[in-house]
Amino acid sequence: MPDAQVSEALLRARRRLDAALRQSGRRADATRLLAVSKTQPAERLREAYRAGQRDFGENYLQEALDKQAALAELEDIVWHFIGPLQSNKTREVAEHFRWVHSVDRLKIARRLSAQRPAELGPLEICLQVNVSGEASKSGVPPEALEALALEVAGLPNLRLRGLMAIPAPAETLDAQRRPFAQLRECLERLNTAHPERALDTLSMGMSGDLEAAVQEGATWVRLGTAIFGARPPRP
Template identity: 75%
Template sequence: MTASHIARNLSGVRQQIDTYCAQYQRNITDVTLLAVSKTKPAELLRAAYDAGQRDFGENYLQESLDKQQELADLDINWHFIGPIQSNKTRAIAENFQWVHSVDRLKIARRLSEQRPTDLPPLNICLQVNISAEESKSGITVEKLPELARDVATLPNLNLRGLMAIPAPADTLAAQREPLAGLRRAMEALKAEHPQLDTLSMGMSGDLEAAIAEGSTMVRIGTAIFGARDYSGQS
């Protein structure tokens, strides 16, 4: 994958987003493209940056820390979007601007306690298991209000919204159903937390459905960087 391929792919994804925003009467400035760069080498992220991309999502902590060091000269917004183990919260708190995958108070407390005080509060999305899949991380919709209330009190975190990875579906209507559920969950939370402004939902396969249902941050990987290589991951 060359820099010109990356630039062309990014342009194509942005055009898709623009098209769907127009179709569903969304303002294109309300939808942020998060480039999911897990398993991809730093030089491809640099190519995407050169093509105007600023927000990058990573799932694997050590891999992302290596890339952050290599790309330290770039003004990148780093988003952690993978499952979080307790022994990794300090490095996440110290090196990311966003965390999308908080689903328990213990992790949120550790992130708050370990966030350096000279950095802005860490932007947090709560991960919701919107399709109720046993294999997926995330809190249930029923338990969401209590977790949101607790996280909102933590001093070094900024509760921004919700994230979900719905079960795959074949039709647009079936894709929209769980995403609509996440949107309704956030609308309900906003009565108590009016600052919420982020719905992190939608990937390459359900981009249209996500924009139709109000996503403000779409997570796109393969369509930008090509197929992922997991051979180096444990």
Template identity: 70%
Template sequence: MTDLVLSDSLAAARRRLEAALADAGRAPDAARLLAVSKTKPAAMIREAHRLGQRDFGENYLQEALDKQVELADLDDIVWHFIGPLQSNKTRDVAGHFAWVHSLDREKIARRLSEQRPDDLPPLNVCLQVNISDETSKSGVSLAELPSLAEAVMAMPRLRLRGLMAIPAPADDPIAQRTPFARLREALATLRQRFPEAGLDTLSMGMSGDLEAAIQEGATQVRLGTAIFGARDRSA
């Protein structure tokens, strides 16, 4: 993607988010754009940073670590880990990311808390919910969500911020909104149960369903294709 195209696509993504927030009657700053940069080169992230983007989401740990080394001079990048998280990856994630969106097991949470360096602030985490009950998807069930949330809130090096979901694909806007509404309701229930936690994040919505997610209260939307173009499937 050329410099001109990236600047255009990032500006278009920002306008799309602004329009969705306006249509939903929400404040212009009620949701932020998370640029999903998996499989994209560090040079493209550097250019997006030059254009004002600060939050970047990565799925693949080693790829992300390599990019972080190459982009170490950009000390205001906020790195989000959004991919499946295994036990053998927790130390590097705990030490090199500001956010984890894909937490769905107490064992992984405990390792992240224990391995978070003391010189860093607590790691911001979202609990990934299997909101469409898909057997192929990661995520905690709605039934198990309160107990996991309570366990995570007791871990000193983690800060529970909210919930994340990747619903089953749907083309109809109403069908898109249904699982997002369920996630919004789940967060509202957690807020009532744990008012002291300050839960403030709904990480939901991607390039194909941003508008539906914003209508249901998303505070972070994860856009990859809309910003960087089609993903390299060979990566």
């Protein structure tokens, strides 16, 4: 997709999100759009920024750091790390991102907390839940979620905000909704058991299942191809 078309695709994505929110009877600002920009060149992110987009999600650390350097003058960009996170990458993630959506182990959370620079304030955290039970997918099993959430919520330089999931693809709206409903129910159970935590974030839904995610309460939807077109291969 040429750079000049990114702004048009972003406008279509926003209209689609607005329509999904209206159909679901939710507030117009209940769900925010996270532009998934992995493998996209920095100039496409700049075009989306010119069209008003501020939140960008990256999966690959070095690629993200290169883009952050290239776009350093855009001081109000908010960077979200949304990919699997290894122990040897936590320091740079803690230092260069505001959100991490993909925490699924206490070891990773502890490292992020210890390595977060105090002057940046707490790192916003979502716990990734493996709602589909796929062996190939990252994420804490639902039955282990509460114990992990309690540990992460107690770490000093993190702010536990909510949950994230990447369910297996499904063809029908009803089939798409089921794992999102499961994630919402996980959040509701945590808030019922620990109301002092007041978790408020459900990061779920992508270009192919946005409507299902919004119907089940998504507060972030992660859109890549709907904004940037087909994803180019990694160099």
